[in-house]
Amino acid sequence: MLRADFLLGLDEFTLDVRFSMQNEVLALLGPSGAGKTLTIAAIAGLVGPDSGSIVFDDETWFEAESRTKLRPQKRRVGIVFQNYALFPHLSVRANVEFGLHRLAAEEREVRVRSLLSDMRLEGLEQRLPYELSGGQQQRVALARALAPRPRILLLDEPFSAVDATVRTRLLRLVREIHERYRIPIVLITHAIEEAYALSDRMAVLEQGKLLQIGSTDDVFRRPISHRVARIVGTRNILNGTVQAGGSGSTVRTEAGLTLAIPADYPAGTPVTLCIRPSRIDLVSASGEVRGEKRGAVELIPAVVQRVQSTGARYELLAQPVSAGERLEVELAADAFARRRLEPGSPVRIAIPREVIHSFRNEYPAQRLDDARA
Amino acid sequence: MSSTIDLTPVFLSLRVSSIATLTAVLLGILPAWLLANRRFPGRELLDAVITLPVVLPPSVLGYYLLLVIGRRGVVGTWLEQTLGVRLVFTWQAAVIAAVVAAMPLFVRAARGAIEQVDPAYLGAARTLGRSEPYIFFRVVLPLAWRGVLAGVVLCWARALGEFGATLLVAGNIPGRTQTMAIAIYDAVQAQEMARANALVLILTAISIVVIVLLNRLTGPELPGAGGVTAGARGPNGRRARRRPGRNRSRRVGDDRGLRRDRAAYKPARDRGGTKEA
Incomplete structure (x- = not known):
């Protein structure tokens, strides 16, 4: 279980979120500039909040009071950035292997093979990222993030840059990943249909504030304010x-x-x-x-x-x-x-x-x- | 031009500037990375100290160096008493002068190149459990190498032409500390125009090569001249071909300030192509 309750100031912007999630798909929905990316960056440990805490299961990842800040390297978080951030100079295989340095060679080989086949990337091992289509890049990014068996997966607008048919397949893929790996997934999106199709629960963010969190259905049917109603497309x-x-x-x-x-x-x-x-x-x-x-x-x-x-x-x-x-x-x-x-x-x-x-x-x-x- | 021109200053200069550049790179790469990526107490001070030699007149710089490594200098006295080593008026002193004078150019260029690397790459690498040194050598350097190399070339060119500080700490001893720049001064003083001309021509030729090199490293990339990088999506969802270390999309990380790591994930209001939900 992930519990996040923190404040993070940045110039005139303040991110103030408090939520917890079980082993489920949580959608972070909100317009651009709402602070969604900053939220997952804080969960991954890439930025440090100013106050509050982030706890995963029994492990404290961040606590302002005790000055605890677990390095991102130690959190075992899988993250897929909006632009995928595939290492441009490394092949597909090298990208996927990047986080597998603790595995023995044979084990690493097995892991890479199974991921490449799961993500339907066979035959592309030696390609460089720029030689791939958007959907393929996306799947490489997913494979790379999943390779070290993360305890939680964070997806930043995973579908924003792919066309509709690819999107439908990716939606199914994310659902499969959730069922297969049994890890919680935080999904950032500003597209209502994606949130609706994928998430068990939904958190609505605007201008750094968490406006509403609840079961996806509930948030859609029963927004608690004008702002939420507008964001969920009521x-x-x-x-x-x-x-x-x-x-x-x-x-x-x-x-x-x-x-x-x-x-x-x-x-x-x-x-x-x-x-x-x-x-x-x-x-x-x-x-x-x-x-x-x-x-x-x-x-x-x-x-x-x-x-x-x-x-x-x-x-x-x-x-x-x-x-x-x-x-x-x-x-x-x-x-x-x-x-x-x-x-x-x-x-x-x-x-x-x-x-x-x-x-x-x-x-x-x-x-x-x-x-x- | 007479064939009796002594080319010792040329070889001495090449040796001094190359050793100085190597030293500057080894000493400067960590500060460059720290300044580009980290917030820490004393950051501004480090930046100022490293940059100072660019602004200081070379003679002033040389004077400060004498205070440190001169025979009565802090380090100089100690060296002479414990190791019996005298630094001033040796070619090694010329190396030290060149390092101090030229290192800022390397640090600045390398830092700029490192800053251009999209922080998302670092974020991805960190969440994948890799150590900072590994990330530096496996991700940052391969993406920033052009800018870093441009810094090396600049540094070397500056070291090659070092005059003021070198004259003060290494002197003008023909065959031992007389570098090209000093030899030209010496030749002009002695009215030996043929010697001056030859050395000036050599230095000019080297400078032209340096400029061509720098343009290659910092100008638009020739097809096939290096790895083309991710066809990552630009802010408008269009595919943007990018290449390592240069013209990196400014979607993230265009804040060069102290809070770069945070700024990288700052919500952007002006992110194009994102429709309101």
């Missing part, structure tokens, strides 16, 4: 004010929708609602909807504004008829076909009440626009 973010408190509050949004939400807040609380497009349905303008009588579904008369296909799914934009924010809706292809929708179709937006996620709006009302900009 769509349908509505700001409003609680009208009536009590068990299950009623919220009036800025554009005039009135929605009953599952959470409780005192009346007058500024809140923000998040509604996932895939959990919203569009139903015919009349007729009864399941759950309607129980008050489990919000029904809003609306007009379809835009229809866009992404292949398996359809993305639609629905504009409420009276007042209210436009909502993004995502329908599976078959559901879309059954409903025979096109721009201009009169519909009702059906939102199951339990899918409305809410959090207290962290920005004062007048600064909302600044915050969004």
Whole structure:
């Protein structure tokens, strides 16, 4: 288990993180400049924090108080840099062997062979890094990092420089590595899909601050603030004010929708609602909807504004008829076909009440626009 | 030009400057590496002490050297009393003068070249468990060798032309301490223009060779002249061919200051090609 809790100042920038992780894939998600790379550099021991501690299992890697700083050489951390940092003057084989100096020659040979075959690099042993494709360089970097059997693997934007097909394969490869080597993996990314596809848990960073950490699903579905919602790509973010408190509050949004939400807040609380497009349905303008009588579904008369296909799914934009924010809706292809929708179709937006996620709006009302900009 | 010109100063100069360069490289490579990569107390001082001879007038430098290795100097007295060795007015003294005068050029050039090595390489090598000396010889030097070698050439050229300090500590003893630069001065003083001309021509020719060498080492690389390095991705995700020790991408490590190791991992706002998540 890795426990990191430290502060690291650099000019006007301060990195302040506190998290722990088990044997899992943890994604560090955040825009560029959030401090993600600095975080893993501190874990690897390449930079020293100013205060706090970093502990792996029972071994203290860093502790400001006792002036403990284990050298990176002793931490057994595998790291893959964003630009791979393959030694440009060394062959693929020499790169992979670089950290295997403690092994006997035969053992080293076996290790290198198995890694090269795992990473599908056979036949490239004598190549220099510049003679390889981006995906191959990536796999050499992975092989080199894994060779000395690290206790934790740190990946800095591993997929940023490869094209989509290579990326899909690499995603699978990282998952396989995690299962095969049974080591925790910290994955830096600014791409939501990568974090979602790979990670068990996710930490959201911005400007050196850890905004939220939790299971990947949880962070995606239930961001705790505007900033997190923006970073994890939440769509349908509505700001409003609680009208009536009590068990299950009623919220009036800025554009005039009135929605009953599952959470409780005192009346007058500024809140923000998040509604996932895939959990919203569009139903015919009349007729009864399941759950309607129980008050489990919000029904809003609306007009379809835009229809866009992404292949398996359809993305639609629905504009409420009276007042209210436009909502993004995502329908599976078959559901879309059954409903025979096109721009201009009169519909009702059906939102199951339990899918409305809410959090207290962290920005004062007048600064909302600044915050969004 | 007469064929009776004495070429002893040429050979003496070559010997003195070569030994001096070797000494400067051995003494200077560690400070160069430390200044490029480490933060430690006294770093500024070390930098200043090493650089000082570049700024000091050579005669002043020679005077200081006399204070140290002269017959009444701190080290000089000791040497003479315990070992019976007298340094001043020997060719070895000329070597010492050349080392002190020329070493800064080597240290500065080597340090610059070492600083150009992407810290990510060092980081990768360290996490792979390799010792600092191993990393230096296996990673840093192979990537920085051109700049380091340019420093060696510069250092050698400076040592070859050393005059002021050499004159003060080694004197002008024909056949023993009279180097080329001093021999030219001597020839002009004695109105022996043919001797002066010959030596000037030789020094000029050597200087031209040095310039050509330096341009080769620091200018754009000729195809096939050396290892082309990683086709690592530049800031915009495009492939950028790079070669060892030069024009290294400044994505990381463009902070030459004290906090270089940290700055290397500093979040960059202006990193192109990264879309907001």
